[in-house]
Amino acid sequence: MLGLRRFETIMFKLEVLDHKAREKAGVITPTFGAPIPVLLTFDAAVELRPSILSIKYGVFQSIYNYWKEKRERWQKPVLRRLQPPPPVNDTNPYNVFRPREKAHILHTRRMQRTENNVQSFEKLRQVRRNLEQAKSLLEALIKREEKKREVIDSEVAL
Template identity: 40%
Template sequence: MRRAKTRTRPLDIYKRMPILRKQDELPIDAETVDSAVVRIGIVDLPVPEVSAVDTYEEETKGGFKPPRPYIRHKPGTQIRSLTCEYEADHDDEAWLKTHAKFGTGNDSATRLSLDLFERVMDALEQEAGRTDSMPTLTEASRVVAERTGLKRTGANSTLDDVYTYWRRKRERLKKPLLRRFWPPTSENNADPHATFRQRTKERYRLRRTRRSDDMASYRKLADVRQTLARAMALLDMVHTREQAKLELARIAVDSFEQAVFEATDTTGTTRTPPVLQTRRFERTAAEH
């Protein structure tokens, strides 16, 4: 819908100003005001009568019998992994594979899984971020045992090696491993990749000189564009990974609901999982 354009005209000092001398000249405005008044009446809402039925217990007899044992739900490893903020990188995976004690070439009983390694590293980072200091080996063993169930059995246990690796990696990077524990970026830092800095009040000048379009500025913008393209690719891969984790969590929840349905249902009907219902609806919508 296009809006009507109005053309500005200069003031005419010789044009007479219209003056209202009688009220009868505007009868339409009075009718408009009277019609705008909304009369509010009392709304009568019908209320049904409620009465007690004496034969209700005889006519509606329940045939459900509760089972003897309680239904206990044990969350799987997929749901527990969703609460872990630490993600292992290539250095962590290489260290796990080449470790002399619990690497891939050793026995499966002494091998350390990647999921347990991430949860141990996450517990150490959470404790260091909470206390704002490096925890000792005794404190780390207590925190890891509470959050992951991995206990320290001897002097050369798995926790000692992971703790030493975590401490050396943190000292080498000179910052926490989790992003939310990083300190804010300094205002004097000119690195364009150092984001999440504090907002500063800009001082605008009255006149700004136009910058010359040189080759150095073009190269900087090209580097920034390539960096943003790589960041978009990484975000797409992270999105795909999180979607896969969400599907695993939904499957674990659906299996628990199926177990509850089989233990409590007495009608003999077949339950359709919500995952199949959603996929069937999407396939029907795609065909139409």
């Protein structure tokens, strides 16, 4: 009896051989749209048979026929990675893995050009004053902390 793993291996190898045959023939379609024909003939597939651990000819022929019918029914490769992506303009939500559209790039908000007028000059002066006050406050805080450290050091020394 043929194991599931061997069956999957044969299906995989048939699909890959067909893909290589389509590549040689130049029938690879860039996007999914038209049906993709089966180019792998049974005679070419029979060459694969010796590499698959002693499978009987009749069993291999049945697997090949099953694979070919499935391919013709689906009209696309069985393996997802060998299926071409759907076209960008396809709106069917069930067709997944389509290439992303070139999304409109959102520009970051550009700074408005500031005019050199009295109002903007006064705003900038106010910002400068606030920064200078913050700087002097931090300097006073640092001096206070240094005095505290000196007091603690002198108490420890006494």
